[in-house]
Amino acid sequence: MFEIRMPKMGDGMTEGTLRRWLKQVGDAVKVEEPIAEIQTDKADVEMPAEDAGFIVQIVAAEGETVAVGAVIAYLGATPDEKPAPASAPAPVAVREEEKGRRGEGEKGRGGVTAAPSAGGRIKSSPLARKKAGELGVDISTVAGTGGGVGRVVARDVEAAVASRTAAPVTAPSAPAPQSSRAGELPPGRDESLSRMRKAIARRTTESKQTIPHFYLVMPIDMDAALDLLVSLNAQWQGEKVTVNDLVIKACVMALNRHPGVNCAVVDDDTVRFFDSINVGIAVGTDDGLRIPILLDCGRKTLRQISQAARAMAVKTRNGELTPQDMSSGTFTVSNLGMFGIEEFSAIISPPQSAILAVGAAAPEVTVGPDGSFVARRRMRVTLSCDHRTVDGVLGSKFLQEIKGLLESPLNLLA
Amino acid sequence: MALMRYAEALRLAMAEEMERDPSVFICGEEVGQYQGTFRVTEGLMQRFGRDRVVDTPISEIGIAGMATGAAMAGLRPIAEFMTWSFALSAMDQIVNHAAKITYMSGGRIQCPVVFRGPAGTGNQLSAQHSQSLEAWFMHVPGLKVAMPATAADAKGLLKYAIRDPNPVIFMEHAGLYAQRGEVPEDPDFVIPFGKAAVVREGADVTLVAYSHMVSTCLKAAVSLHDMGISAEVIDLRTLTPLDMETVLASVAKTHRVVVTQEEWLNVGAAAEIAARIGELGFDDLDAPVLRVGGADVPMPYAKKLESSAIPNEQDVIAAALRVTD
Numbered sequence: 001m002f003e004i005r006m007p008k009m010g011d012g013m014t015e016g017t018l019r020r021w022l023k024q025v026g027d028a029v030k031v032e033e034p035i036a037e038i039q040t041d042k043a044d045v046e047m048p049a050e051d052a053g054f055i056v057q058i059v060a061a062e063g064e065t066v067a068v069g070a071v072i073a074y075l076g077a078t079p080d081e082k083p084a085p086a087s088a089p090a091p092v093a094v095r096e097e098e099k100g101r102r103g104e105g106e107k108g109r110g111g112v113t114a115a116p117s118a119g120g121r122i123k124s125s126p127l128a129r130k131k132a133g134e135l136g137v138d139i140s141t142v143a144g145t146g147g148g149v150g151r152v153v154a155r156d157v158e159a160a161v162a163s164r165t166a167a168p169v170t171a172p173s174a175p176a177p178q179s180s181r182a183g184e185l186p187p188g189r190d191e192s193l194s195r196m197r198k199a200i201a202r203r204t205t206e207s208k209q210t211i212p213h214f215y216l217v218m219p220i221d222m223d224a225a226l227d228l229l230v231s232l233n234a235q236w237q238g239e240k241v242t243v244n245d246l247v248i249k250a251c252v253m254a255l256n257r258h259p260g261v262n263c264a265v266v267d268d269d270t271v272r273f274f275d276s277i278n279v280g281i282a283v284g285t286d287d288g289l290r291i292p293i294l295l296d297c298g299r300k301t302l303r304q305i306s307q308a309a310r311a312m313a314v315k316t317r318n319g320e321l322t323p324q325d326m327s328s329g330t331f332t333v334s335n336l337g338m339f340g341i342e343e344f345s346a347i348i349s350p351p352q353s354a355i356l357a358v359g360a361a362a363p364e365v366t367v368g369p370d371g372s373f374v375a376r377r378r379m380r381v382t383l384s385c386d387h388r389t390v391d392g393v394l395g396s397k398f399l400q401e402i403k404g405l406l407e408s409p410l411n412l413l414a
Numbered sequence: 415m416a417l418m419r420y421a422e423a424l425r426l427a428m429a430e431e432m433e434r435d436p437s438v439f440i441c442g443e444e445v446g447q448y449q450g451t452f453r454v455t456e457g458l459m460q461r462f463g464r465d466r467v468v469d470t471p472i473s474e475i476g477i478a479g480m481a482t483g484a485a486m487a488g489l490r491p492i493a494e495f496m497t498w499s500f501a502l503s504a505m506d507q508i509v510n511h512a513a514k515i516t517y518m519s520g521g522r523i524q525c526p527v528v529f530r531g532p533a534g535t536g537n538q539l540s541a542q543h544s545q546s547l548e549a550w551f552m553h554v555p556g557l558k559v560a561m562p563a564t565a566a567d568a569k570g571l572l573k574y575a576i577r578d579p580n581p582v583i584f585m586e587h588a589g590l591y592a593q594r595g596e597v598p599e600d601p602d603f604v605i606p607f608g609k610a611a612v613v614r615e616g617a618d619v620t621l622v623a624y625s626h627m628v629s630t631c632l633k634a635a636v637s638l639h640d641m642g643i644s645a646e647v648i649d650l651r652t653l654t655p656l657d658m659e660t661v662l663a664s665v666a667k668t669h670r671v672v673v674t675q676e677e678w679l680n681v682g683a684a685a686e687i688a689a690r691i692g693e694l695g696f697d698d699l700d701a702p703v704l705r706v707g708g709a710d711v712p713m714p715y716a717k718k719l720e721s722s723a724i725p726n727e728q729d730v731i732a733a734a735l736r737v738t739d
Contacts, residue, residue, distance in 0.1 A: 127669050127700040147701060148739055154669060154700045 002051045002075040006060070008068045009040055010323025012203075014136075016040050017065045017195065018072060023055050026079050036072070041199035042290070042326050043319075054079040069162065124152035131157045133267075196288040207350045212387040215345045218399040222361040222377045225409040236303070244281070244335050245306040247358055247381070247402075249412045251333060252277055252297045252305070254401035261398050262330050263389050264351035271389050280329035280349060281309060283316050290316055291349060293329045302412050337361060343380040353389040356402075357382040379406075416599050421454050421591040423565040424530075427572040428455070428492060430601045432462055435490060438576055441468040442477055442494030442531075451496050452532060452591050478504035478529065482512040482581075485527035490576060495531035498585055499543050505550075512581040513556030528575045530584035533561070534626055535676050535724050537588065541712035544720075546625075546677035551583040552653045552686065558607055559583045559653040563628035565595030567651055570605030577604065587626045608655035612664065616646035619734045620664040620671040622687060624650040627674040627706075627725070634730035641731075643738050653683050661687065662695045669700035670737040674730055679707035701737040706730050 006016050017039040023029055034046040035055070056076035060066050124132075124139050125146065131154050132139040139152055142160045146153030182190070193201070207213075225246055232241050255262045255277050263273045277298040280291040292312035297305055315321050331353075334346045337360035346357040361379040368374040381402065385395045405411050418426070432438045439462075444451055446459035446469040459467035470477050474495060481493035495501045501508070508529060515523050535544045551559050558580055562568040568586065575582040613628060614635050621631040628649045635645040646664050650657060665671050671691060673684035684705040691703050709723035 125669075125700040126696045127698055130697045146739065147736070151701075 001056075001077075001081060002053060003071045004035070004049070004073040004075055006038070006066050006068050006070050006072055007047060009038065009045055010042060010327045013040050013042075013068060013323065015065055015067045018060045018062055019044060020062055021058060022046070025055050025058055027055050028079075029053055029055060029075065039195060040323055041195055042323050043321050045322060049075070051075055053077055054081070056081050122152060123147075123149060125154065127154045128152045128157050135161050137161060194287065200289055203350065204347050207347050211348050211350060213345075213348060213384050214387050214392070214395075216383045216385065216392065216395045216399055217343060218381050218383070218403055220379045220381060220403045220406050222379045222406065225406045226361060226377055228409045228412075239303070239306065240310075241302070241306045242309075243337065243361060243379075244333065244358070245302065245309055246406060246409065246412060247335070247356070248279055248281070248294070248297070248309065248333055249302045249305050250402045250405040251279060251331065251356060252300070253405055253412070254398050255331060256298060257401050258394060258398045260394050261354050261385075261390055263353050264330070265353075265386065265388050274330045276330070278328050278330045280326075280332040280352075281312065282332060282334035282346070282355075283313070285316065290321060290326065291329060291332060292316055292321055292325050293327065295328065332356070333358060337379065343382055345382045346384050348384050348386055353386040354395070354398075355384045357384065415596045417594055418565055418597050419591065420562075420565045420568050420586070420593050420595070421452060423569040423595070423597045424454050424572055424586065425456060425458065426597070427569040427576070429458060429461065431490075431573055431576045432458075432466060434601065435576075437488065438490045438492065439466040439468065439484075440492045440494065441470050441481060443470055443472055443496050445469060445494050450494070452588065454586075454591070455494070474500050474502075474504040475507055478507035478512070481527045481529070482507055482515075482525060485512070485525045485581070486515060486523050490526050490528075492528045492530060492576065495529065497543055497588070498531050498533040498547055499545055501529065501531070502547075508551075508557070508581070508583075509554050513554050516580065517556060524579045525581050526576075526579045528572070528582045528584050530572070530575075530586065532588035532591070533585035534587040534589055535708065535713055536720070538715055538717060538720060539713075540715040544713040546585075546675070546708070548583075548585055548653055548675075549677060549682045549686075552683055557581055557583050557654060559585070560607060560651065561585045561587070561625040561653060562651065563587075563590070563623070563625055563649050565593065566597045567605060567611075567649075569597050570603055571607070571651060574604040574606055578607070585625065589626050590629075593629075605651065607652040608657050610651055610657035610660040611649045612646060612660065613649045614645070614647040616644040616668065618644045618668055618670065619646070619738050620661070620668045621645050621647045621730060621734065622650065622661055622671060622673040622684075623647060623675075624653065624683070625676065627676060627730075630725070630727055631674055631730055633727045634734065637727065637731055638734055641735070643734060645734060650687075656687070656690075658687075658690050658694060661691065662698075665691055665695045666698045669698055670734075671699075672704045672706060672730065672733040672737060674706040674725060676708055676725060678710055679705055680710060682707055701739075704733045704737055706733050 019037040019039045021036050023035045029035055029049045029052060031052050032048045035049045036047045038045050038047050053075040055073055057074040060072035066072060122140055123144060129139060137157055137160055142152050142156050144150040144152035145156055229241060259273055262277055263271050266272050276296045279294045279297050283290050294305060294308045329352060332349045332355040334355060335358040336344055337358055340360050343359040344357050346355045348355050359380045361377045363375045364378040365373050366376050383395050383399055440455060440458060445455040446467045449456040477493050481491035484491045512525050512527055515525050534546050548559055548561060551557050560571045560575055560582060562571045572584060575584050614632060623631040631647045635647050638645045646668055648661060648664055673687045675682050675684045684707055688703040688705055706725045706729050708725055711723060714720050714723055
């Protein structure tokens, strides 16, 4: 008897919705054969079977949202093998019966209640708190069974992760939806948020609440870069290079020069400098924001970056992005120049340390070298920085690097 | 290896060190002609002569003062107290002189004295003879404190104590004197201070012990095993220096710990060990650190009252069950 569990299909995935079962009870399943369609925050994906056998019980109904790691079905060796009852961590369950003392913790499964003390403080052991931090579990959602006083101990956190009956919460979640203000608002049509909108709400709220943002704006003279673009596109038949490709290439070269920007806060004591440069491109679609990632850009040429970006654009348009396509970003570029936006500031995509917001390249009158007025195409970029890892000086040097590269764009071809 | 009693192992340690180093001598009440109240020094005066096994008047302050002075003058005395309860009248010599002279002389005067004798509780010896006072000595900088739990450790630790250039408080347990164990006969076998022994490995709870409580904890561990709880037992061997590294490594593995001692719980050795676990191993703890110790009363003479005042296997099991619940 195998348990089939909700797989983790990308960074930050904590739960998934079972859109459709592709196999029913009694069906034979081969290894790697798709058995269900799972909808995550980011995409719809087919879930392959890890073991061969027969589906003997389906636990998660279509449309149901369950936590990563929760059992969604059972696979038997024969079509009529009896499914197991609940899957509880065996050793703990045995001891619970032995001592007949942890009944309340057991009851808590499925709708788990925390065990606050009189003062409202949740009793938990130091080890349980450490584990909860490491595993991204909100300790207030875990039922405590320890010490005869309902203290949350390490085994409770592990059980919560294993069964995921307690929904894990990473970092602060969007606070608004919890307290409904339906009654206070003027009348209107209520529509439930899509999973993607919920994910955007959660991620941006988390970012703004936990990352101390500051912003640096840099004007860039784009005349030379735009001229280069015209000649490149004339030569590279059928491979349209965009302004954004030039910006991404400039960012990659600047990140190579200033690796301090290509990092993330690990915890209060640690920052991780990433080995590779994985640039996310924020892409608005009709049903929300997607950020496909161009992996390992550090050694890619402009042409390779342009090709990779084009491939991701096609996948995004066709709704074919997989969770892997949107995982492991280390830096993000967001461009609203095509809408005529002159400049804007973007919200950092956690756990990254910075995001570059790119405005339109538009003609502006400026003072030329001889004191005369001349029209030049100017573009403004805004770097949003996590002040825990990137200071003003580092951010400014990083932007100077980008400016220098785009104003002398032949360097981008080096 | 030879099978011998704890008391014999102590005697062997002293005899070997006296052979090895002519500056080692023994002094105390009834250590010579009477061959020791607990027969620890049996035969030693006959073997080494009256100059090296010295019977003293009944004056603990005199014994401690003479031994301290002899150590300062370059000898290596082993001063025996008939029991550690009697050492209380020698506290000034031990605490204010032996423990401090090296410091106060800027290191020019060493004081390699060993104060040894039976400690611990039991045997209906009543309030003035049945008590465990190791925390008093742990409290004082400049003293080392050893409390062996086995015959082999009794030999290895006492030999180390005699060779150590500092004053050592060597507390034997009267209840262990007759216990037998395998003891290395190698005259160079010594056990350095500050290295605890993991005497039983386990995964669920750490029982920290020393002296007689080691065997109590080992018995408790067997019962706990039958209840499905795997207990690790640590024998600290010495309280100063205290091997927290071994304790913390164990706590990092089991996440639950019970510290045991025979002495009263108030400000005892277990309190110090528990505090250090809290300071250094906080994030590894999955339950409060519990202590097991003696009842907070002068030791009763009546047998039943006495046995309820001394911590036993059941007390250790109860504490282990509480932290693993």
